[in-house]
Amino acid sequence: MSQPLLSLSGVCRHFGALKAVDDVSLDVPAGARHALIGPNGAGKSTLFKLITGAMPVTAGRVALAGADITRLPEHQRARRGISQTLQHSSLFLTQTVLQNVLLAAQRQHSSRHSLVPRRQAGARERARALLADVGLEQRASTPVAALSHGERRQVEVAVALACEPRLLLLDEPAAGMSPAESARLVALLKSLPASVTLVIVEHDLDVVFALATSVTVLHLGRVLLTGSPDEVRASAAVQEAYLGTGRESLFTDGSGPAHLEVS
Numbered sequence: 001m002s003q004p005l006l007s008l009s010g011v012c013r014h015f016g017a018l019k020a021v022d023d024v025s026l027d028v029p030a031g032a033r034h035a036l037i038g039p040n041g042a043g044k045s046t047l048f049k050l051i052t053g054a055m056p057v058t059a060g061r062v063a064l065a066g067a068d069i070t071r072l073p074e075h076q077r078a079r080r081g082i083s084q085t086l087q088h089s090s091l092f093l094t095q096t097v098l099q100n101v102l103l104a105a106q107r108q109h110s111s112r113h114s115l116v117p118r119r120q121a122g123a124r125e126r127a128r129a130l131l132a133d134v135g136l137e138q139r140a141s142t143p144v145a146a147l148s149h150g151e152r153r154q155v156e157v158a159v160a161l162a163c164e165p166r167l168l169l170l171d172e173p174a175a176g177m178s179p180a181e182s183a184r185l186v187a188l189l190k191s192l193p194a195s196v197t198l199v200i201v202e203h204d205l206d207v208v209f210a211l212a213t214s215v216t217v218l219h220l221g222r223v224l225l226t227g228s229p230d231e232v233r234a235s236a237a238v239q240e241a242y243l244g245t246g247r248e249s250l251f252t253d254g255s256g257p258a259h260l261e262v263s
């Protein structure tokens, strides 16, 4: 098997006596669309932070394309190709859509030569291409504050892509979206090139099962199961972990998740 892009070995994060992430091992191959799911408090967000470097591990090893990055700070991991969208928006609301993406594109290509007009034109071109990729070309001159919730999430994806990531981590990208917006988001994420590997934390299991090529279920900080979406849906242990959460029908009624209309 070829080397995984992201590899976690025995990763732990303890808060006092609480084992929020407990001995998690996981390999994510390049090009995967990998989802992390689990009931509230399972450790998903904490595990994300251990991958991005926003929080140090208590124990274990994080590797990117075979290189040990466990001790690297967040900005150095970002430079190696880890990019993320956050649960809470980090966009500049009074700036236009294009300005937000342009800023990220300029940061990516910043150097002591970045004031050279040719470089600036390159960043502008790249920003416009990214807006086209996420379907927001027509909204380039619109202030972010005037966008719908779903459109803002699309801008966030464009901003994250401007960093030219190898690994894109999406923390609840569909939170607060209407079904139509979720379907558009899934279509957008599906259309990303295989050179961008996705790891997504998402409560909306319709989105997860429409997008993911593999799924890890976390429960009480531990990996309950890693497998294909079908294996996860069929697992009695996963059904049990979701009992009482109001989401168990996605695993137990045999019909699978509601179909998301993805054009």
Ligand SMILES: Nc1ncnc2c1ncn2[C@@H]1O[C@H](COP(=O)(O)OP(=O)(O)OP(=O)(O)O)[C@@H](O)[C@H]1O
Binding pocket: 015, 018, 020, 038, 039, 040, 041, 042, 043, 044, 045, 046, 047
């Ligand atoms: N900074 C912290 N200090 C103490 N405990 C924390 C901290 N961050 C998270 N926890 C605890 O760790 C456990 C896992 O939390 P985490 O937010 O990672 O779960 P989650 O699966 O992302 O949950 P949700 O789906 O509700 O966002 C929870 O019990 C939480 O209360």
